[in-house]
Amino acid sequence: MSNLKIAWRNLWRNKRRTMITSASIFFGVIFATIMSSMQEGSYSTMVDNIVKFYSGYIQVFNEDYWDKKTINNTYEITDSLIKKIEDVEEITHYAPRLESFALASSSDITKGTLVIGIDPEKEDQVTGVSKWLTKGSYLKPGDQGVLLASDLAQYLQLDVNDTLILIGQGFHGISAAGIFPVRGILEFSSPELNKVIYMELSSCQEFYSAYNLVTSLVIMLKDHYDIPIALKKMKESIQSPYDIMTWAEMQPEIVQLIGSDRAGGVILKIILYMIIGFGIFGTVMMMIQERRREMGVMVAIGMKRIKLGNILFIETILIGFLGVFIGILGSIPIIGYYFNNPIRLTGEAAKAMIDMGIEPLMTFSWMPSVFYNQALTIFILTLFMGLYPVYKTMKLRIDQALRA
Amino acid sequence: MILSISWRNIWRNKTRSFVVITAVALGICAGVFSTAFMKGMMDQRTQSAISTEISHIQIHRQNYRQENSLQLYMNESMAVVEQIKKINHVKGVSQRIIIQSMIASAETSSGVKIAGIYPENEKMVTNLSTKLVEGKYFKGVPKNPVVIGQKLADKLNVKLHSKIVITLQDMDNNITAGAYRIAGIFKTSNSNFDEMNVFVRYDDLSRLLALPEGASHEIAIFVDDNEMVDTIQSRIKELIPDYEILNWKEISPELSYLTEIMDMYMYIFIIIILLALLFGIINTMLMVILERRKEIGMLMAVGMNKIKVFTLILVETVQLSLVGGVVGVFTGGLISKYFETHAINMSMFAEGLSKIGWDSMVYCSVEIDMIFNVTIMVIIAGIIASVYPAYKALKYDPAEALRME
Numbered sequence: 127m128s129n130l131k132i133a134w135r136n137l138w139r140n141k142r143r144t145m146i147t148s149a150s151i152f153f154g155v156i157f158a159t160i161m162s163s164m165q166e167g168s169y170s171t172m173v174d175n176i177v178k179f180y181s182g183y184i185q186v187f188n189e190d191y192w193d194k195k196t197i198n199n200t201y202e203i204t205d206s207l208i209k210k211i212e213d214v215e216e217i218t219h220y221a222p223r224l225e226s227f228a229l230a231s232s233s234d235i236t237k238g239t240l241v242i243g244i245d246p247e248k249e250d251q252v253t254g255v256s257k258w259l260t261k262g263s264y265l266k267p268g269d270q271g272v273l274l275a276s277d278l279a280q281y282l283q284l285d286v287n288d289t290l291i292l293i294g295q296g297f298h299g300i301s302a303a304g305i306f307p308v309r310g311i312l313e314f315s316s317p318e319l320n321k322v323i324y325m326e327l328s329s330c331q332e333f334y335s336a337y338n339l340v341t342s343l344v345i346m347l348k349d350h351y352d353i354p355i356a357l358k359k360m361k362e363s364i365q366s367p368y369d370i371m372t373w374a375e376m377q378p379e380i381v382q383l384i385g386s387d388r389a390g391g392v393i394l395k396i397i398l399y400m401i402i403g404f405g406i407f408g409t410v411m412m413m414i415q416e417r418r419r420e421m422g423v424m425v426a427i428g429m430k431r432i433k434l435g436n437i438l439f440i441e442t443i444l445i446g447f448l449g450v451f452i453g454i455l456g457s458i459p460i461i462g463y464y465f466n467n468p469i470r471l472t473g474e475a476a477k478a479m480i481d482m483g484i485e486p487l488m489t490f491s492w493m494p495s496v497f498y499n500q501a502l503t504i505f506i507l508t509l510f511m512g513l514y515p516v517y518k519t520m521k522l523r524i525d526q527a528l529r530a
Numbered sequence: 531m532i533l534s535i536s537w538r539n540i541w542r543n544k545t546r547s548f549v550v551i552t553a554v555a556l557g558i559c560a561g562v563f564s565t566a567f568m569k570g571m572m573d574q575r576t577q578s579a580i581s582t583e584i585s586h587i588q589i590h591r592q593n594y595r596q597e598n599s600l601q602l603y604m605n606e607s608m609a610v611v612e613q614i615k616k617i618n619h620v621k622g623v624s625q626r627i628i629i630q631s632m633i634a635s636a637e638t639s640s641g642v643k644i645a646g647i648y649p650e651n652e653k654m655v656t657n658l659s660t661k662l663v664e665g666k667y668f669k670g671v672p673k674n675p676v677v678i679g680q681k682l683a684d685k686l687n688v689k690l691h692s693k694i695v696i697t698l699q700d701m702d703n704n705i706t707a708g709a710y711r712i713a714g715i716f717k718t719s720n721s722n723f724d725e726m727n728v729f730v731r732y733d734d735l736s737r738l739l740a741l742p743e744g745a746s747h748e749i750a751i752f753v754d755d756n757e758m759v760d761t762i763q764s765r766i767k768e769l770i771p772d773y774e775i776l777n778w779k780e781i782s783p784e785l786s787y788l789t790e791i792m793d794m795y796m797y798i799f800i801i802i803i804l805l806a807l808l809f810g811i812i813n814t815m816l817m818v819i820l821e822r823r824k825e826i827g828m829l830m831a832v833g834m835n836k837i838k839v840f841t842l843i844l845v846e847t848v849q850l851s852l853v854g855g856v857v858g859v860f861t862g863g864l865i866s867k868y869f870e871t872h873a874i875n876m877s878m879f880a881e882g883l884s885k886i887g888w889d890s891m892v893y894c895s896v897e898i899d900m901i902f903n904v905t906i907m908v909i910i911a912g913i914i915a916s917v918y919p920a921y922k923a924l925k926y927d928p929a930e931a932l933r934m935e
Contacts, residue, residue: 143813150809157802194687196637227639229632229697229705235598236699238632238641281598281630293697293705295634321641379721382882389879394799397560398806404553405810411546412817475791478784484886 129433133440137448140416144445147409151449152456154402155500158395159457162499165391166491167468168484169384173350173373175316175485176380179253181373182221182344183353184360186211189369191341197226197297200339201367210363211343216356219346221248224330224339228294228302230323232282239278240322241292243330243340252346255312255324262286262310265326271309273324279311281321286310290323296334304333315487317480399503406511410442414518421519422527431519438515446508450501457497464490532838536846539818540853547850550814554854554908555861557803562862562904563894565796567874570895572789574719575888581657582718584781585624585750586759587766590774594747600629600701603745610770611651614751617765621754622654625746627735631698633678633728635686642682642728644696645748646735655752658716658729665690665714674734675713679724683715690715696730701740708738720887800904804911807851811912815847815919826923827931840920847916848909855908859901869894 137144177183186207191199203222211220224243229236246265250256255273256264265273272290274282284290288308296302306325314320331337347356353372360370374381414421424434469488471479476486540547580586589610594602604610607625614623627646632639649668653659658677659667668675676694678686688694690712697707710730718724736745751766753759763777779786819826830839873891876883880890 142816146809146813146816150806150813153809154806194637195685198637227632227634227641229641229699231699231705234601234699234703235630237630238639238697240641283597294632295639379881379885382879383885384882386876386879386882393564397557397564397803400560401553401557401803401806401810404549404556405806405813408546408549408553408810408814408817411549412813415817416820474783474787478788478791481782481784481887 129437130440133437133444136437136441137444140413143409143412144448147406147445148449148452150402150405151446151504152453154398155450155453155504156457156460158398158500158503159454159496160460160490161391161394162496163457163461163465163490163492164488165387166493166496167465167489169387170491171485171487171489172380172384175319176377177350177373179258179314179316180319181376182252183347183350184345184357184370184372185376186343186345186360186364187341187369187371189367192369192371195341197224197295197334197336197339197341200224200297200336200341202338203340203343207343207364207368211345211360213363214356214359216347216352216359217345218348219248219251221245221252221344221346222327222340223249223342223344224327224334224336225341226294226334228292228323228333230278230282231291231293232284232288235282237278237281237321241294241325241330241333242322243325243327243334245327249324249344252344258312258314259310260313262308264310265324267326268328269309269326270329271307271326273310273312274308275320275322275324276311276313277317277320278323279308284308292323292333294334297336297339300335302334315485317485395503399507402504403507403511406442406446406508407514409445410511410514413438413441414515418522418527421522422524425519425522426524426528431522435516435519438519439512442512442515443505443508446504446511447501450504454497454501461490461492461496464488465492532842532845533849536842536849539842539846540850543818543821546814546817550811550850551854551857553810554807554851555857557807558800558855558858558904558908559862559865561800561803562859562901563865564799565900565904566862566866566894566896567869567892568792568796569897569900570870570893571888572792573895574893576785576789578719578889579782579785579887580778581752582661583656583720583723584778585655586753586756587751587763587775587777588781589749589751589766589770590747590776592772592774595774598630600699600739600747603627603741603747604749604773605742605745607746607749608744611749613769614749614766617762619753619755619758619762620751622651622752624648624651624655624750625732626652626748626750627732627739627741627745628747629698629735629739631696633682633686634695634697635688635692637687638685640682640685640725643726644698644728644730644735646730646732646746648732652729655750658718661716661718662714663717665712668713668731671711671713674708674710675731676710677714677716677729678712679721679727680715680717681721681724682726682728683712685725688712696728696738698739700738706738708734710734719884719889721881721884722887796900797903800907804907808911808915811847811851811915812918814850815843815916816922818846819843819919819923823926823931827926827928830926831928831932836924839923843920843923844913844916847919848912851908851912851915852905855905855912859905859908863896863901866894866896870896 188199188201222245228241230239286308290306292304294302471486479486591602591604611623611625629644631644633642692712693709695707695709700706759777766775873893876890883890
């Protein structure tokens, strides 16, 4: 305890030096936290766009579906399957889906698109489709109409109450064709979702002649921490002919993209912390040089070298902590503000991001790891820097030091 | 005088100067290298977008890009192509029929953009023929060859020589379908492009659509010199004033925007590095003047004026940071130069990067401008860092400073 006290007092013997050093750490920490926060924030937006608005955390497929995504590899939802899913308490909601491609056409414009047959009520609980509705009305049970995503609607030049023609290939090659009124327009935040068609499940099954069949069951959990538990339970009870996949397995590119971006961020932070490390090292050197005589006197009158080294070690770490503390304190209001008010990009910047399939929104993360990772880094850094004064006290030659 | 004094001063405490110099050098080296790396990545993206996706100049009927209607075709495209080919610096001209439609394999189907092209013309415009991973460019299949992307082939679960069916709406609004055989499979650095684009021969598609002879929706032009794009664009505008003639920046403004924003981002990054270094330099210089208190007092006592004392400290700081800066710029530049010809392999992230259209083999791109700017920034940082320590030195009272041990 007394060591800590002495170290703390020593720090304030040269206020300016302590302040400059902690200022450099403060600055580094603020930058690193804001950067991490933005990165993590953008990853969660990316994942949310996929998980919460489309794929759910887990999906149940026919075991052949993932390799051959055809409407023939579908399955019927049985009561026993439903029971098995409802038995897993981590599952908050689930929704059946029938997905396939079709040629969508207005009068003289056509485009191949993904058609998603949904149970309007259940789907809304899982992915909240209805909240993207900008025009018209949401699907009702047994509805014969469709919902168009906005980019597609614009491409086909269709609006609410217009007629959409769909042509495709149904179950076991039966040709599928139909005319559907447009009930509403959906405007998704995710560019990739913005070109699909939503249809009521039973009319979709009728269109594809895939009566009672679905391609997948979309499973929603409370949050991603529940994935491993729910997955384990589901894998125990639900076996062949079903297959269970998590969102990360379904979207390996996104996981990789996040991985590469995170790696880039880590490199930037390493560079930054390396520079800060040199700054701290400079201070430590200066401290030793300035106090050589004092140290010599102390050792000469019988202070144990190890105790002196210990005090200097604590001093170094304290400077680090001081900088981290004010740094985190300073970054909290900035991150807090942008956490609640994400930056929505416009113009070319937005287009560039949409072009890459990413929502043009800069969100910040409020995750504790954003903050404590910086504290941890600085702590480890100062731990190493602190070894230098210990080494120096051990090698101190009293006769020379006293004459300094 | 001052220059040589300050230079000697730096080397009076080698360890200390060495720490600062190493910090500056490492920071600047890392800054220069990451800038060259990002720049290289951006350039590659732009380059591949131009050479595989959009070309330098595109010609459409007015409103085609908004309405995407099959009916908005250019009818005398053959003659136009021949005329444009004669312009200097035009390397290739390719007319295309474009239709958004559906493609189906035996198992599944997907929405794609289908381009009907003349393979020989297209070869001169896009480098797709060099991106084939399997099969040949419209060869090896007797009838109706089609070239599709790897990603789409995986999605449709088809192989080379598999049959696929394209369903579309023809000129008379009838739904028709045509069977094609896969002659080649390409893989570019952009997996979205590979998933969304299909190429067939002009004649095969034109017949299926019942388009009049010589009609096309798009004419793409590749220019052998980037600087000439604007000139050629205006030449073409004179030739065919009624059409919409756009260069790649107008077609895809986000591409050049991305480069700009990345440039800005990299400068911000270097400024942040310099700011972090600033604290280290200030700290060191404060230590320097504290140590030389007696000496500075002496200089002032024997009549060195304040401006000179100030300049001495300033020059010393700038020299200190500049040594580090030059070493950093030099090593960073060398490393980047090496990686200009040797790709940095990021294939562990290949699929992820490909999703946003970026190559996983990255070649750095060093710009002299950037290196020059960074050096200037280091000097500015040195000047800023010197102000406070130099000011402190001026505040010394010679009488008191001299009495120090």
